[in-house]
Every structure is written in C-alpha cells, then in structure tokens.
Amino acid sequence: MIAHIIVLILLVIAVPDYYLHRHYLRRRRGYTLKWRFLWWLPAVALAVYALALSAVSDFAPTEINYLYLFLLLLGLLVVPKVIFALCSSIGLIVCRLSHTRQNWGNAVGLVLALLAVGATIYGSTLGITRLKVRHEVFSSKELPPAFDGYRIVHFSDAHVGACTGYRAVILERLVDSINAQKADLVVFTGDLQNKLPAELDPVQPLLSRIHARDGIYAVMGNHDYAKYISADPLECNMNEALTENKMRSLGWTLLINENSVVRRGTDSIFVAGTGDDCDSRYQPERSKRSDFRKAMAGIPDKAFTLMLHHAPQLWPDSILQHTSAQLTLSGHTHGGQVKLFGFAPISLRERYWGGMYHEGHRAMNVSTGVSGLIPFRIGMLPEIVVVTLKRE
Numbered sequence: 001m002i003a004h005i006i007v008l009i010l011l012v013i014a015v016p017d018y019y020l021h022r023h024y025l026r027r028r029r030g031y032t033l034k035w036r037f038l039w040w041l042p043a044v045a046l047a048v049y050a051l052a053l054s055a056v057s058d059f060a061p062t063e064i065n066y067l068y069l070f071l072l073l074l075g076l077l078v079v080p081k082v083i084f085a086l087c088s089s090i091g092l093i094v095c096r097l098s099h100t101r102q103n104w105g106n107a108v109g110l111v112l113a114l115l116a117v118g119a120t121i122y123g124s125t126l127g128i129t130r131l132k133v134r135h136e137v138f139s140s141k142e143l144p145p146a147f148d149g150y151r152i153v154h155f156s157d158a159h160v161g162a163c164t165g166y167r168a169v170i171l172e173r174l175v176d177s178i179n180a181q182k183a184d185l186v187v188f189t190g191d192l193q194n195k196l197p198a199e200l201d202p203v204q205p206l207l208s209r210i211h212a213r214d215g216i217y218a219v220m221g222n223h224d225y226a227k228y229i230s231a232d233p234l235e236c237n238m239n240e241a242l243t244e245n246k247m248r249s250l251g252w253t254l255l256i257n258e259n260s261v262v263r264r265g266t267d268s269i270f271v272a273g274t275g276d277d278c279d280s281r282y283q284p285e286r287s288k289r290s291d292f293r294k295a296m297a298g299i300p301d302k303a304f305t306l307m308l309h310h311a312p313q314l315w316p317d318s319i320l321q322h323t324s325a326q327l328t329l330s331g332h333t334h335g336g337q338v339k340l341f342g343f344a345p346i347s348l349r350e351r352y353w354g355g356m357y358h359e360g361h362r363a364m365n366v367s368t369g370v371s372g373l374i375p376f377r378i379g380m381l382p383e384i385v386v387v388t389l390k391r392e
Contacts, residue, residue: 016081059228075120080113144267156331157369161194190221190310195228221310276310335368339379
C-alpha cells in the first residue's frame, strides 16, 4: 500500500518543511544548529517510518496499528504544513504580482491547517464510531403477498480488523442496532476482515449475537480473499477456506455462486449470492469468482430474487443483463468515507457509490459500510440499511 506511493509520501513530508525553513525560519535570530536539528527531526523520523512500512511485502502490515499511527501522524503533522505552505506560496505569488507586502495566504493557510487537524481528530474518533440507520422501501409486483412488509437489514464492509481498542464500540453498536430492528432477514455483502481470518477470532462471540427470523445471509468481498497477503497459492487457499468456515461458524448462510429459498406459507422468495473478484476491474468477462448464472440456477422465472454481490459496479452489465434479480444489495465503496457539505468526492469516479439506484422495475442498494481498512470518516457515517419490501 505504502510502497506504491513512497516517493510521493517522502516529497509530501519534506517539501513543506523545506519551504517553511527557507521562507520563515532560517533568517530568524536564534535559529541555531540545535533548532535546525529539532525542526527536521520529525520529518526525518516520519520518512524512516514510511520507508519501513514500504518494506512490508503485504498490502498492509499484519500489525495494522503501525499503519494507523503513521496515517494519524501524517494527518496531524504533515497535512497541516502542506496546506499552510500551499496557501502561503500562492499568497507570495499574489504579493509579487500586485506589488504588496501583506501575504494573506498565511492567515488563510493557518485557519485551514487548524481545520485539518480538527478533521483528522474527528474523522479518527467520532466520525467512525457513530452509526446511522437508513430506511429504504422497494416495491415490486413480483413480490409474493406473504412478503408484503418484509424487513431486511443490510450491512456491509465490517473490516473487523480495524475495530480494535476504542474502535471496538463500532461492532458493539452495529450488533445492537441490527437486533433492534427486529428484521425478518439480515444480509451482509462482504469484507468482514481486512486481510487475515485470525482477525475474526476476537469478535466471533459478538457477531454470533446477530439474529433474524429467517437468518443471516452473506457473501464474501475482496478483502475476504487472500489477495492482500504475500503467500504461496496453498497458503492463500487455506486462508480463504478458513475465512469461509469462520463466517459459517457465526451461524450465517454463506452464498458462493448459489441461492437459497425463504418461505412464508406457500409463498417464497430467493436469496442468491456470488463471489467477488475486484481483480476483474469490474469487467464481467474477466471475473473469476462471480458466476451469476450459477447463482441463479434453479430459480423459477419471475420469482422474486435478492442478489447479494459485493461490488456494485457489475450491476448494469452483469446482474441486470444475466439475472432476473429484482433487488441487488452491494457494498464495497464505503461511500468514499468522506462527504463535505453534502458532496461525496467518490461520486466523481463511481456511478454507484451509495444509496438506492433504480433501473425500470429493478433496483440496487449500495451500503456505504460500517468500517474500512483505514478507520477514518468525515460526513459519511457508518450505516446499516433497513429495506422494507412492498407488493405493488
């Protein structure tokens, strides 16, 4: 993760310190060799820290808190200086063009830098530990009468490896909130872990408390496969099998390119689920784990079907084209984990990033998730979604 952008990170650490040293510190009386050493010491320490993280062969270190500490230090020490230096340099350009001496960029940069510090603290604490319940209604003429008013709780992207220490409250609130909905069905759409099945061991008793009248159905996400560790194929297969077993040991019905029926008297609906392969870059013809035709095998024509699939990007070209599922439930995007003044930057890159999307009489709900590999959120609160089915 760090290794791919290590040069950029080193520049981000060093350049603002050099700018401030050159323009504001070196001419100050008393800026002796000792103070120069103390000024550059944090930058050098962070650079060494970054280089050490970049040497990790896995996508992220097994002791994930080392990565979290590094990112926190970047947010508190480096990002504010980057913002101030950028504003200050723009102010200097304006001063030279307008032949003035007052650099208002310094004042603006100072305010924005302080806001960045506050945002880092908030996003790492309150931003990730609050939880909202979003309510959606989906109507379909193909829904059997016995399922009119049927309540489904949808949650996604738990990333339990990030929910440690003070962040353990995230999962506690999640379980309590899900059970408080008294749902008929609970579904989970992938990314239960960060990268290793061992992350599930401490939270198994807690997650096993989730209950619903018709059970809990789940699919695997990209982080539930062994794609973020450096290991031989045998070890990767063993890790993936262990993750599957641990998910089933929670009492969840894990769907891997298969389906299951839920009955109410003589009426029934189907729940189908597929594997996930983000290496396909959302191109159906390259997907190795997602077999939508197999997942729909045996489901009668026009039967009401819920499709569980981790990545929403496959909805238009695969699910709508190759299945008859009326309602798809997905996750994966986390909503970008940032939303400012009602605007989610991820919307510039992703068409389906959060909320309910409709295409004719069919729809997809994308959950913005519960946690993330990086536990940081601003304006994009963790969520569970209550979907109520209505018969048209």
